Amino acid sequence: MKISRRIAGALALSAAAAVVLAGCTSRNDPGQSAAPGASEGGGTAEDLTIAFVPKLQGIPYFEAMNTGGQQAAEELGFEWLYQGPTTADAAAQADIVRSFIQQGVDVLFVAPNDPNSMAPLLEEAQAAGIHVATTDTDAPDSVREVFVNQASTEGIGEALTDALLEAMGGSGQYAIVSCGETAANLNAWIEVQEAYTASEYPDAEIVDIVYAGEDQAMATQMATDLMSSNPDLTGLVGECTSSAPGVAQAVEDAGRTGEVFTVGLGTPQSMLPYLESGSSSGSILWDVEALGYLTGWAGVQLASDGDLGDTSTIGLEGASGATYDEATGELLLGPPTIFTAENAGDYDY
Numbered sequence: 001m002k003i004s005r006r007i008a009g010a011l012a013l014s015a016a017a018a019v020v021l022a023g024c025t026s027r028n029d030p031g032q033s034a035a036p037g038a039s040e041g042g043g044t045a046e047d048l049t050i051a052f053v054p055k056l057q058g059i060p061y062f063e064a065m066n067t068g069g070q071q072a073a074e075e076l077g078f079e080w081l082y083q084g085p086t087t088a089d090a091a092a093q094a095d096i097v098r099s100f101i102q103q104g105v106d107v108l109f110v111a112p113n114d115p116n117s118m119a120p121l122l123e124e125a126q127a128a129g130i131h132v133a134t135t136d137t138d139a140p141d142s143v144r145e146v147f148v149n150q151a152s153t154e155g156i157g158e159a160l161t162d163a164l165l166e167a168m169g170g171s172g173q174y175a176i177v178s179c180g181e182t183a184a185n186l187n188a189w190i191e192v193q194e195a196y197t198a199s200e201y202p203d204a205e206i207v208d209i210v211y212a213g214e215d216q217a218m219a220t221q222m223a224t225d226l227m228s229s230n231p232d233l234t235g236l237v238g239e240c241t242s243s244a245p246g247v248a249q250a251v252e253d254a255g256r257t258g259e260v261f262t263v264g265l266g267t268p269q270s271m272l273p274y275l276e277s278g279s280s281s282g283s284i285l286w287d288v289e290a291l292g293y294l295t296g297w298a299g300v301q302l303a304s305d306g307d308l309g310d311t312s313t314i315g316l317e318g319a320s321g322a323t324y325d326e327a328t329g330e331l332l333l334g335p336p337t338i339f340t341a342e343n344a345g346d347y348d349y
Helices: 013-022 060-076 090-103 115-127 153-167 184-200 216-229 243-253 268-277 288-303
Strands: 049-053 079-082 107-110 131-135 147-149 172-178 204-211 233-238 261-264 282-285 323-325 330-332 337-339
Touching: 049 060, 049 090, 049 288, 060 079, 060 288, 090 107, 090 115, 107 115, 107 288, 115 131, 131 288, 147 288, 153 184, 153 233, 153 261, 153 282, 172 184, 172 216, 172 243, 184 204, 204 216, 216 233, 216 243, 233 243, 243 261, 243 268, 268 282, 268 337
Parallel strands: 049 079, 049 107, 107 131, 131 147, 147 330, 172 204, 172 233, 233 261, 261 282
Antiparallel strands: 282 337, 323 330
């Protein structure tokens, strides 16, 4: 198994494996000193419990975020709790959020499947004295204190469009296979793709947008159906980490590699075989482990009245370029990363 260049040496692998199975990171020894910024505002990181509820537990993307959160917990000394639904279901996710509220965690991060239905729960958590925030996916019309964002909406949407249209020769019809219909981040990226395609690629057209949930097999079936119903289709976008390999698999299954081009938001290891075969022209993403680390760091700042704008206290190279916009409450990891056949193998998730 490859070890990420960003995580190697930072975690004891045997302990990390046990933690993943348990779903949380235990507190460090009481005598361990906190990292810079961890004791601002009179508290210490050892006193903190930070919980993260992903959209879906068990897929490589959110497990990589969990690994990054575990590293932050090891280095800063807080307790990291990680639990999500086993299907991308807003009601099941809400039940887990309620459980963390009842446990009285100090900080609660959520990547909401449905931002609107999650908003009242975040308000309930805040009323219970819990710091509430979003990560990976925002709930902008909620009481969240900060949104830990992967990359700018424009950067992701434009990078996806450019990568696909370059492969398509700048023109043609393409379709999008997204995941959840209510996911704020996915919908925001699609809006950018629609506007950017219209303005920069007048000879290209988005002919359909479909939703496969977080189901890779469903994404493959939908992409197959799109190719059948649109004989002139020459491009497919997998708008999330399950749809990205799903659409590439559909092109391989149809024997249309080199005729129908795909790009997507896929984790590097899941996309590597498709990048090498040519059924995917590129995967647009970011350092997912660094996003998890940044989430843990932000939780410490919230709970200890630290300065989110002082990113000099971030102890991970992959997250050291983060920036904070006080007006929007957005902590941005940085620009997106384009994974290709040449660099995808450098990552272990």
